[in-house]
Amino acid sequence: MNGDIEALLRSGLAEQAERAPATVDDPALADLAIAGAHRIRRRRRAAAGATGAGLLVLGAGAFVLQPLLATEDQGQLAADTSTSEVRNELGMEFLIQDDEGYQVINDDGDRVALVDYAPQDVYRLADAYLVVSAEEQTTELIGLDGAAGRGMSWPSEMTYNVVNSEATQFAMVTSNADYTEESYAINDAVIADRTTTIEFTTNFELTLADWSASTTVFTADLWSTTAGQEKRWFFDEQYSWNLESVGYAGYQSAVILDQQDPSFVCVADLEPGSGLAQVGEDCGRVDSPFVQEALGAAAVDEAAADLVDTAVAEFSGEGTQIYADSEPADLGDYEDQYYQAEYSQLDPSGRWELSYSRGDSTWILVDYTGDDPAVSILTPPEGAVMPVLDCRPPE
Amino acid sequence: MSEVKSSQDEEFREYVAARSAALHRAAYLLTGNWATAEDLVQTTLTKTYLAWSRIRTTDSIDAYARRILYNTNASWWRKRSNREKPTEVFEDRADLSRDFTEHAAVRDAMWRHIAVLPKRQRAVLVLRYYENRSDAQIAEILGISIGTVKSQASRALAGMRKRLGTPASALGVAMEPREAA
Numbered sequence: 001m002n003g004d005i006e007a008l009l010r011s012g013l014a015e016q017a018e019r020a021p022a023t024v025d026d027p028a029l030a031d032l033a034i035a036g037a038h039r040i041r042r043r044r045r046a047a048a049g050a051t052g053a054g055l056l057v058l059g060a061g062a063f064v065l066q067p068l069l070a071t072e073d074q075g076q077l078a079a080d081t082s083t084s085e086v087r088n089e090l091g092m093e094f095l096i097q098d099d100e101g102y103q104v105i106n107d108d109g110d111r112v113a114l115v116d117y118a119p120q121d122v123y124r125l126a127d128a129y130l131v132v133s134a135e136e137q138t139t140e141l142i143g144l145d146g147a148a149g150r151g152m153s154w155p156s157e158m159t160y161n162v163v164n165s166e167a168t169q170f171a172m173v174t175s176n177a178d179y180t181e182e183s184y185a186i187n188d189a190v191i192a193d194r195t196t197t198i199e200f201t202t203n204f205e206l207t208l209a210d211w212s213a214s215t216t217v218f219t220a221d222l223w224s225t226t227a228g229q230e231k232r233w234f235f236d237e238q239y240s241w242n243l244e245s246v247g248y249a250g251y252q253s254a255v256i257l258d259q260q261d262p263s264f265v266c267v268a269d270l271e272p273g274s275g276l277a278q279v280g281e282d283c284g285r286v287d288s289p290f291v292q293e294a295l296g297a298a299a300v301d302e303a304a305a306d307l308v309d310t311a312v313a314e315f316s317g318e319g320t321q322i323y324a325d326s327e328p329a330d331l332g333d334y335e336d337q338y339y340q341a342e343y344s345q346l347d348p349s350g351r352w353e354l355s356y357s358r359g360d361s362t363w364i365l366v367d368y369t370g371d372d373p374a375v376s377i378l379t380p381p382e383g384a385v386m387p388v389l390d391c392r393p394p395e
Numbered sequence: 396m397s398e399v400k401s402s403q404d405e406e407f408r409e410y411v412a413a414r415s416a417a418l419h420r421a422a423y424l425l426t427g428n429w430a431t432a433e434d435l436v437q438t439t440l441t442k443t444y445l446a447w448s449r450i451r452t453t454d455s456i457d458a459y460a461r462r463i464l465y466n467t468n469a470s471w472w473r474k475r476s477n478r479e480k481p482t483e484v485f486e487d488r489a490d491l492s493r494d495f496t497e498h499a500a501v502r503d504a505m506w507r508h509i510a511v512l513p514k515r516q517r518a519v520l521v522l523r524y525y526e527n528r529s530d531a532q533i534a535e536i537l538g539i540s541i542g543t544v545k546s547q548a549s550r551a552l553a554g555m556r557k558r559l560g561t562p563a564s565a566l567g568v569a570m571e572p573r574e575a576a
Contacts (some may be wrong), residue, residue: 005555009524012502013509017420017525030411033440034404120540134542158546179553204553221511260511336446 081365081376084109090352090367093388094381095122104129104388105381112146124390125167125189132161139172143191150187150195163189165210165310167391179204181242186211186249200249203241206256210311214252215304217311222258222266222283230284230291236268237279243268244275253298255308256281262315265308267291269298286312331364331375338364345387349394354378354387407447411440414457418464424521425468427510439464462536465518469537508555516551519544 086092087107094105101116114122115131123130128149131140139161141149155174162171172185186198202208206218220241226233235256236243246254247270258264266281282294286308295305331338341364342357356363365378418439422432443450443460450459509517518537522528530548534541 005552006524008501008505009520009555012505013424013521013525015502016506017424019423029415029437029440030404030408032437033411033444034407036437036441037444120542134540158549160546175553179549179556224511259513335442336449 081378083381086378091390093124095385095388096381096383097385098383114142122388123163124388125163126392128189128191130170141189147191149191162208163391165393171208175204184208198249200245201242202245206241210307212303212307214299214301215307216246216251216254217308218254218256219259220256222264223260226283228264230288232280233283234280236281247271247275252300253304257311257315262312265291267294267298334364334375348389348391358385403447406451407444410456421521422464424525425518435468438467465536469514512551516547519547520551523548
C-alpha cells in the first residue's frame, strides 16, 4: 500500500506543481529581490550605526566605528557572548564531551556526569535530566547531581518522548506497526526507588500535547468534520479514538484541540478508573460558555482550565514559543553560517535559538528575550556538543 | 566597483530566470496557495541576493536557495500558523466543470490531505517525492536528524494511507459523526 501511496505522491505532486502561474518568468522578480536586498542593507547600516553610537559611550569605539566608516555594504555586526553570560542571563546549560564521557555544565557552572554514549537530546526537567538516544533507543532519567536514575529501552525505533508543561512527568510514546494507534506511558520525572507508570492507548489521529494529574490535552483534526460548529459530537464513538483508555488510566477529562484552529476544542468527560463518564464530546470555542461548562463538569480541579488555556495559547502561537511575539531575527553577515549549520536548537520557552555545527569554535545565538531578537556569536565551552533543552515553565 | 556589482547583478538575474519557475513550484507545494508561494520565493531570492557575492562562485547556489526557501517557510509557519485555516489553504479545489474522473478525484483528495499536513511533514513529502531527495539530503536541508525525517514521512504516509485507503474516503465521502439527538 505504501508503494501505491508513494507512486500517487510522485505523480500527484508533479502534476500539481505543473500548474505553475504565468508570472514565474517575470523579469522584475530579480530586480525586486535586488532592490529588497539593498533596502535591508541600508536598514542594517542604520541599525549598526545607531547601536554603535550607544556603545561608543561605553568605550567600544574601535569595534563600533567600523560600520560607520565602511564604504562597502556591511551586514549587521554581532557582539560576542560568553558561556557564563548565557548561563547567567538565559539559564543555558550545555552538554559537553570529554575523556570521561558526556557531562552537563549546569547553570551554576558545575559539571554533572550523565552517560558514556552520545545522546540525541538532553532535557532539563524539574528535578532531573532526561537523556534521549535514538541510536541506543533508550530514554534515561538522571538526577540533577548525576545520581543514577531509570533507563528505559524503547519498545520500537519509532518511540519518542513528550514532557508535560510543568516538566514533572514525561511520556514514552509508541505507535503500533500499522500507525493506527499510539500507546503512552506516563512516568514521574523523579529519581525514586518506586515509581508508577500510567498507560493508555489512543487512536493515531490523536497526539498528546500536555497533561496534568486530572486532564489530558490532545490535538487532532476536528475542523474538517465540525467546520467549527458548536455542539456535542461523537468522535470517540465513530472514529474509535479510545478515550475510554484515558479514563481507565485515571484521568477525569480529555480535551482535544483542533490542529488548525486550536481555540476550537472538544471536551470529553471521563470516569477515572472506569472509562467514559458520558458518550460524546462537547465541542466549541474554548472561551464559550458551552465549552467552559463542559470543562468545569469534566474536571474537578480548577487547574484544568489553566492547562487548556495554556495549551491553546501555545498552539495558537500566542504562548511562550519562539517567534510568538517577535519579528524574525536579522542575521546580517551570519546568515550563511546560520543556514549552513548542522543543527538548530530552540529553547522550549522561546528565549533563545542556537544554530551550530559540532566542533565549530563559534555558534550563532539569537536572543529573543528583548524587544527585538538579538543575534550574537557565542563561544561555546570546550567540547560542547549541544545545549540542554530546559523544559521547565518560565519563572 | 560598479562594474563588478553590475556583473553580479546580471549573474543573479540569469540565475533567477533559470530557476525561479522551479522555486515557485516547490513553494506552491509547500504553502498550498500561489500568493504565499510568490511571497516565499521573493523573500528567498532577496536573501539569496544578500549572500550572492559569497555563493556565486560556488556549486551550491541552488542548494543554498532551497535551504532558505524551506527554512523561511518553516519560520513563517511558526509565526503565522494560528492565522491559517483550512478554508484558506484549499485555494486549488477540484474544478467541477471538468470531467470528474476517478484519477482527478484521488489526486485532489491527496492534495487536500497534503494541504492540511503540519508544515514539516509537508516539506519532507515535497523533498522526498517531488524533488527526489534522499533522507540524508532532506535532513541537511531542513536541519533535522535523519530519524526525524523518517518519522515525519512515516506519520504523513500513515495519515494518507488511512484517508486514501478506500474509494469513498479518497473521494472525500467521509462518514460524519452522528449529531446529538
